[in-house]
Each structure stands twice: as C-alpha cells, then as structure tokens.
Amino acid sequence: MSDRIADIWGSRTPYGGGEEWPERVDEHLEEGVPRAEIRWFQSACVLCSNGCGLDIGVLDGRIVGVRGRADDRVNRGRLGPKGLFGWRANNAADRLATPLVRRNGALEPVGWDEALDLVVEHSRKVLADRGPLGMGFYTTGQLFIEDYYTLAVLVRAGIGTPHLDGNTRLCTATADAAMKESFGADGDPGSITDFDLCDTIFLVGHNIAETQTVLWARVLDRLDGSDPPRLVVVDPRPTKVARRAEVHLPIRNGTNLALLNAIQHELIAHEWIDREFVEAHTIGLEELEKTVARYTPERAAEICDVSASAIREAARIVGEAERLVSTCLQGVYQSHQATASAIQVNNIHLVRGMIGKPGCAPFQMNGQPTAQNTRETGADGDMAGARNWQNDAHVEELARLWNVDAFQIPSWAPPTHVMELFRYAEEGSIRFLWIIGTNPAVSLPDLGRVRATLAQDRLFVVVSDAFLNETGELADVVLPAAMWGEKTGTYTNHDRTVHISEKAVEPPGEAHADMDILIEYAERLGLRDRDGAPLIKWRTPEECFEAFKEMTRGRPCDYSGLSYAMLRGSGGIQWPCNEENPDGTERLYTDHVFNTFPDYCEEYGHDLLTGAAFDRKDYEALNPSGRALLRNAEYVPPPEEPSDDFPLLFTTGRTVYHWHTRTKSGRSRELDAAAPEPWVELSVADAERMGVGEGDVVRVESARGALEARARITELREGVAFAPFHYGAWGRADPGDAEAGTANELTITAWDPVSKQPLFKVAAVRVEKVADSGGVAAPAPTTTASEPVAPLVRAGVEPT
C-alpha cells in the first residue's frame, strides 16, 4: 500500500455508472506485528459520518491495526487516513485511567466511589435547591446508541430536565432540521449506492474530499470510469472537489440561500421541473415560485460575488440531470441561514421529482459517525424515536415505554440547545453540567466566553472522557471513559447504515464504558420508574439495544427488526428494518409518501426567519398529509459583515488529517505529523495587498479574540480568510493564547434560528503580518484545499 498520508484517497478502481464499486481492501498494522497471530474484531470507523466497515486487529490485548471490510456496503474495504491511523489514540500513554477530583485547585486521582459520591452529592444538592432545571448535560457525536439511549432515558425520564444536547448541534443539527421541515421527519432519503447510479452530483458547502475521504474515493472512481457524473461545486475554497468540478461557484460565505434561490429561479424559468410530481407529492410551489422569482442570476451574482453566467451554467447542469445526487455539509450548516438554505437543496430534488428513486437523492450529510444516533435516541434536542415534543401522544408513548409519568418528561417547551445551555450556565440557572466526550472549551464559538462560564465557582462541572482535554482542565470531576474498540455497541451513518462494533480490548486502568458510568450514576442517585423499580432496566449493551429497538418500533427510524446477531458478519444494514422490511430499506419515500401526517410527523415546522415554532393547528391548516413541503425564504445579510475595522470574512473548517479538537488524531503520530500546527489561508490578492508571503506569521483578529499562525497563500476567493478549527490550547499554559491558533477565539456567538447550529463560517476579521517566515512554510497540508498556489511550490514548499 502507498503512503496513505500523501495518497489520501488511495489507488483508483474506476467503474462505470450503475456498476458495483470494486473492492479494494486497505489495511494498516504496526510494524513487525506477526499477522497470522492477530485476532480480528468487527467494527466501523468513528472518524467521519461515512462509517466505513473495518476490523480491529488485536495482539496480546492491544490494538495493533485495522483493515477495511471488503463486503461492507459503505466502503467495500477502503479506509481513509483517519481510519487507517486514528486507532493509535487508543494506545496513547496519556489515556485517563482513573477518576480525578479537583482539590485545592488541582485535579487529583481518586477511586470511582469517591468521584461518583461527589457527583451524586452535587446532583442531589442542585436537585433539592433548584429542581431539574438546575441540571444540564452535554454529550457528543462519538458514542454508541447504547450510551446515548441510556443518557437520554436518565436525563429525560429520570432527572426530568430539558437541558440535554449533543455536540451534533455543531455539525448536523441543520441536516436534521432541514429534513424535518421538508419531509416531516429525520432520516436521509437516499442510499450511498446512489453515487454509483447518478449522472450529476451537486455539492453545496461540502468538501467531501477531506470530510468523507472514502466517499470521495467512490466519486473519483466514477469520475475516472465510463459514463462519469457531472460535478457542480459550491465552496469559497479551492477544494480538491472544486478542482474536479465542471462548474465551481466560489461564493462569498454566508450567501448560500441567494444562490440556491437563483438556481431554483432558473429551474422554474426553463421548466426543468416535474410538474406532475410536484402537483401530486408536494405543497408550496406557488409561494416558492413567488420568492425565487426575485432571485435572478444577476441579483444572486451580486450577493454571492460570482458570475451570473456561472450560476446559469450550474442551474442548467442541475436542471438537465436525469439522476441527481446533491449533498450539503458544514458550508451550509455552519453558515448563515443554515436551515433555510439546506431546505432549498431538498426543494431542488422535490421540484425535479428526484427523490426516492435510484440515483436520485438529496443528502443532508452528517459530520460525525454517530450523530444520527444522538438524534434517534433523543440525546440531543430531539425526542427519542423521532417523536414530536409538541405531540402529547408521542410523549405519552415514551412515558409508557420508560414506565414514568408523562409529566416527568419535559415537553412544555423545545429541548434546550447547547448555546442556550451554556447561556443558562452563564447566568447561573444551571448549576450542574456534565460534559461527555466533547471539548466545548475548543469547539464552541467565542471561547473567552465559554471558558469564563465553565470556570465559575457556582457551576459544578463533570467531564467524562478518554483524555484530559481543555474542558477537563476546567472540571470539578473527571471520569475516565472507554473508547471505541473497548466496548460493544452500534451506530448509524449518514445513509442509515447500522453497524456493530465489538469490544476488542479492555479499556485502560479503571476506565469504563459511558453506558456503565451512567447506569452506575442512575443507581446511586436512586432514579426509579413509577413502580419504584430502577429506571434503567439494562446492564449489557445488547439489553440496551433491545430496549432501544422497542422504542423505535413504528417510527421512521425503525430498528425493531435488527439484532446484534444480524449485524454480526453483515456489511451494514439500513433502517427502517422491521417486519415489512426484514433486510432493511435502501431508500425512503419510494412511494413518494412523506412523513408529514400531523399525528406522525417529528415536528410542525418553524418560521425560517425567526425560528418561531409552528403548532399543530398551523400544520393541519397546511394539510400536507404525506406530501413534502416546499419551504421558501428570502436572503437576509448575516449578523456580522466585513467593515472598515474588520474587512475580511473569516471561515473555519475540518481538514483531512484531523478530527475535531485533535483529542484522537493529535495522538496518532502519522496524522499529527501531517498537520502538526495551525495555519491561516489567504487569497493571493489579499496576501499581496498586505505584503504577506507563504509562511509569514499573521495575526487574525475579530471583535472577540485573535489567533496567530503562519499564512498559506492559496487560490481561496479574495476577501476571505480560513483557519482549521482543530487547534486548541493543548500543551500551552494560557488557554486564551493567540499563538495557540484557536479558530473559535474569533467566531461569533450566533446561530441559525431553526436548527440552532452556531455560525462558524461567517465572522468579520482583520489580518496583519506579525513576523517574517524565516524561510519556513506554513504547516498546512499541500495535498488538500490548503494546496499552495503554484509559484510558491517552486519556492520550496515541501509536499506533505
């Protein structure tokens, strides 16, 4: 196998449209390991939402490598760089192996009894003094169904607080929201095999080459095969995807909605729409037509700062497609008017009648591997089993399943989203905050404010994690958690494919699975059902999965036909899997009946401008009854625009070698070496104007904070600065230090009104040079969107 750090997507295995993607098995083992002695355990990668099937190789109770599973429907044996090298984090020397408790300002190791007693004591005190609203929980997109479901039942039915969210709020809340608005419930309609069948791919704000490398390998193989799909890409950065596009629209960040309205304007003007389909299966075309009529390509060109002819050309390719696959990711979700924009991509498929058919699907992508499951279990702002918090019958179903009184489950208002949760902690109404497997001290916007909130004496902070990260440093109690490979469980990727992941090794020291930690906490806190029996009925992951399955019965995300036995040895099975669909379901809505019945739907929709929730009578008045909703919205300018003081637009993003705040990827020597330090990307024109050259140290400053890092000059659009979001204060004394290069010191506290997803991609900044490069290039990869402009390569930038 080639050097898979430099060769991110591996060798090509071209195939034609409609053919099966050929197998290619990727493997990486520690050097010198006797291969024949390795024991293999089935799993799937947890370092992006693709969820590639893999086996974990174990020797002497230690993980020694991974290999792709050739028969897996998602990856057909392939793995990306993070999948191949990320497992090294499990073996890191600095894993948390014992609980820690803060004493005299410092964290000290203690036993589990002592740590949990302290957590329970504080929980009891807050519950007695302030009731359930004093308690908050913030989880991740990295755990398994079994961990999340235990958490959801504990928090919703046991504690009874609405203050529970996942960091999926930062990555996929908009995917979820957009599908609920358009189709009535969460769940991507399409199948990953639609990439094999389509003739056109429309990627909006989705740097698929870096965020889902194996899916991009699939597209690359199509592009190199016979009958390749046409590619249209919307992205301000010169991504590898953009470089392969027939039309690339490098729009000004924050203007997706204006562009997508203009594309629909063209679809309608040229009658590239399926009137029969629209008439039979959607509502809202008339209002949509009225709105998009105002978005001529010329008007959008002005807002988005791309040419009107390019918009026309993009619309023509989308309009002439016979089998269209579209995807959205963070360029839409973490941007201004996120939900309204994501919905327009759904609209494009609805007006073209390209949904629920082979090769035709809009993908509202996920970022994290198990983000789908926070949504399904109700461990984020959703109710368990895609239930509707405004529907009393749904809440009563949950109460019956959990054997508690319905009024115990908070449903008088929407579940609290993370930004609001931190706001309540800031103002002092939340006094107990448990953070599980996520690092808000690096990943939330406006970090100065986040740190000040977490550091308050009046707030008791519990962190459970595999490592002591920047957030753990601010905690009162830190609990050591088992990672992937150290516990058994299940999770679901972006095309509803469910995988099982076996326990391959023991967790280090006294670390435990999150599910076990939560069950122990519930026991000690004395959480009971209405008959006085323990609230949490399960003790093993499989027992939990059985309970979860039952909870999903009859709902869109129906797992009732699945079992650990079925998943073992399988190449992934897609929900719904039930009596009617015993082998799973490749595509949703093949009958073009959507989940928009008032009794069944997951929500009644929102006003897209303000986020005001509609209620049942509004929904009934619309009378969708199985028809999809074409929702329209006007473009409005973002809350912060470039000014004289802050003339550039700032955007952040994930890059190929790192994952989140590097908690795992930074502990893999291959991944860390590929991108060890932060950097800032600038356009050629801006760099020239400011006198900045490759490798010069620049200071990027917003109204909220600053970062300093070396500059990489790329073909990025003019007027924009980009920084990766991965780099925190890890290894530095002062967390606010600009030299840490932390992107979220700069970002704004603002969020989408519907999905509540924070805006990481629209802030105003100024950039100034602070030091010469000294002949050193920026530590940015040369293999990706951060590729330097050609002359600088000759000037001596070493390839990654």
Next chain:
Amino acid sequence: MKLDVAIESVQDAEASLAKELRRAGERHALQSDLYHLTRMLADRCEQQLERLLPFATRYGAPDTHDPGESSAVVEQVRRLGGELAGRHEASGLVLLDDLRGLYVSAQEAEISWTVLIQGALAIRIASSSRSPTSAASTPRRGRSGCGRV
C-alpha cells in the same frame, strides 16, 4: 375616510415596536439570538415605514418618523449594561418581562395594519408599488416575529 389617522396609527405602532425591539436586544446583549433577531426585525419595521411613506404624503399623515434609534453611545452603554447584568440570574425575569412587552407591541402594530388595510381596500387604492394583497401579508410577518415570544 380618515386614512391619515389609520396611517399615523401604523407609523406610531411600527416606530415604537422598532424602538422596543432595539432596546430589548441591547438590554439582553448576552442573549445572542434575541440580540441579532431584534435588530433584524427592527430594521424590517423601518423598511415598512419607508414603504408607507408615499401613502402618508398622499393622505396627509406625517411624512417623517422617529427612527427610534438611540445615539451610538447610549446604545453601547445599554449593551454593556446588558452584558454585566446578563451574568445575574434575575436577567431571566427581566427578559420575560421585555418579551411580554414586545408581544403586546407587535399585536398593537398588527391591529393598526389591519385597520389601515381594511380602510385602504374600502377606497380601492389601485396604484403604487404595493398591491393590497402584498400589503395584507405585512401583519402576518409581524406576528411571526413574535411567535417566538
């Protein structure tokens, strides 16, 4: 027909709604969604008033209105005050009170529009850039802004 009175009543209601929106946003500057949303909705009130202006002139209502914006210094002071007070638990009660006030003001604006639109329809205004149907959508927008409240 006393259309001037109806127009003036809309002008008063929209202007005072704009002012209250801005002040509420500034008072609760740490409540970030409210801060951004109130500013955006206040701008919309201003736009509504701008669009009403030709009719005000034609029917003898006041042709100017108080934009309701405080000086930059006052705005900044209110915002800083909001940021300081926003770390106190009582800020939640003040917020609730402000939202109640906004709800009533938005209702006031909606009623004024309804009266004006009915008057306008009665005399069948034919000309202008805004048709009666599109004017009729105005109060709905006002209501959705407050649905959140």
